Amino acid sequence: MTLELALSIIGAVVICALMRFALKKSWVVSALAGVMVLLAVNIGWIKPALESVGTALGTNVVLGIAAVMMLVLLFLKVPVFVAVFAASAIYFLFNPGINQIIFGQKAITGTESSSLLAIPFFVCAGVFMNYSGVTNRIMNFCSAITGRLPGGLAQVNVLLSTLMGGLSGSNLADAAMEAKMLVPEMEKKGFSKEFSSVVTAASAMITPLIPPGIAMILYGCIANVSIGKLFTSGIAVGGTLCIAMMVLVHFISKKRGYVPIRTKRMTGKEFWGALRPALLPLCLPIIIIGGIRLGVFSATEAGAVAIIYAIVLGLIYKELSWKSILQACKETVTTTAGIMLIVSAASVFSWVLTKERIPQQLTEFIVSICPNKFLFLIAVNILVLIAGMFIEGNATMIVLVPLLAPIAAQYGINEIQFAMIYIFNNAIGALSPPMGTLMFVTCSVTGCKTKPFIKEAVPFYILLLVVLILFTFVPPVTTGIVQLIYGSV
Helix, strand or coil, X not given: CHHHHHHHHHHHHHHHHHHHHHCCCCHHHHHHHHHHHHHHHCHHHHHHHHHHHHHHHCHHHHHHHHHHHHHHHHHCCCCHHHHHHHHHHHHHHHCCCCCXXXXXXXXXXXXXXXXXXXXXXXXXXXXXXHHCCHHHHHHHHHHHHHCCCCCHHHHHHHHHHHHHHCCCCCXXXXXXXXXXXXXXXXXXXXXXXXXXXXXXXXXXXXXXXXXXXXXXXXXXXHHCCCHHHHXXXXXXXXXXXXXXXXXXXXXXXXXXXXXXXXXXXXXXXXXXXXXXHHHHHHCHHHHHHHHHHCCCCCHHHHHHHHHHHHHHHHHHHCCCCHHHHHXXXXXXXXXXXXXXXHHHHHHHHHHXXXXXXXXXXXXXXXXXXXXXXXXXXXXXXXXHHHHHHHCCHHHHHHHHHHHHHHHHHHCCCCHHHHHHHHHHHHHHHHHCCCCCHHHHHHHHHHCCCHHHHHHHCHHHHHHHHHXXXXXXXXXXXXXXXXXXHHCCC
């Protein structure tokens, strides 16, 4: 055993060094990799010792340690999937009578749902759209619509996020793309760097709310809710947020003197000249929702249709080369891998929560302190907003939705309304400090400092809370269009 332990320590140190100096990972991640190697090699005698410690501490204490470990690692900016896997590993190592093979089984089976295939399909379609020259055509169309409004380029920014959300489904990709394309042009037109960055990041929030948002696909898979109905509701939800942001940008631009792109009214011929190149890409959301509603294809198959449609557009516009196809495939793999690692890790953690009956205990507690659904929704808004400020949205969704969705059903809250409220809360969290991913992605591209960004974003935070209250207390905003198209919610 002594020789085996010595060799495993040497191996752990080598792995730690390789992770840190060859792969340029942080010290925390490198150390975790070394510890995992050490545990894996010596699991035969380490696990019984840890199980005896776990028995002495009790299951509740072990769960508490696991939760604290996850939060600490997230604060140290360790990748989300590593933090969640580490928390789950603590439970498995310290809990007697649980075979560690279940850890691997749940990690794999959590990613095997056929519905999750929609994620790589729609990610791939969105990437192909960016390489097909679609973005510039959509942007020119947005300029034609909003060019005469105060703050013309800022209005273009908001509308472009809304329309591109129907093509890409990824808010981070949308924010990075617009930060590169529009922010430099906005600064040339006299917009401040802070305002340009805030508009870009805030408008990218609309993307996960517009079909085919990745967040809606994930929520539908987790909570067993119709993805087609979520897509349909997303049109109203995303459209409402788009209009609200455009109104806010209008007033800020009037106050600061941000000028329109043009002053003359566009002729019908000029408008058609801007619309015609964008017409085919704009048909994609209609094709997706129409096809799902008519039963032509499922939500997963709709993703494959979107890829074919994007490739056809690239061939029509003659802007899709073999090099860009390979690059698009590479981006699809890396983006999908990141999402699916989180799904895998959160699946293990969800199994732990289910085994310990945490959802049932939480249900009993919340029902005892919230006498009606409105208080429950307020509590959910506060919980998810706070969680979204610290933890990546997809991770919180996979952990919290199995806990909260059954409680919402018990209160009689419509599943579509609750889904959109949850997704919208996650979107707000992505914009909020201290760990808002949208904020950091946008600032890293534009060079904007975090402190002035947050100060400039205050009016947008207020607007988002007002819209959240609207979604919470006026159900028809989220369910009306679903009722109209499906006949039932």
